[in-house]
Amino acid sequence: MSTGWLILIILLAAGFIIGNILLLKSSSKFRVPKDFTPRKWDDEEDK
Numbered sequence: 001m002s003t004g005w006l007i008l009i010i011l012l013a014a015g016f017i018i019g020n021i022l023l024l025k026s027s028s029k030f031r032v033p034k035d036f037t038p039r040k041w042d043d044e045e046d047k
Helices: 003-027
Strands: none
Touching: none
16 A cells, blocks of 8 residues: 555544544533423324
8 A cells, every 4th residue: 555545544534533523622612501401202102
């Protein structure tokens, strides 16, 4: 395998990892409103 392909694969993997870390950091700043209630999914009625 050539050195160029090896460097490309390493850069893609590092970019993927760094991108996910930055996404987690930005999503932790998201504030949930106080009056927010999660939806209650009721599968009983579908049967």
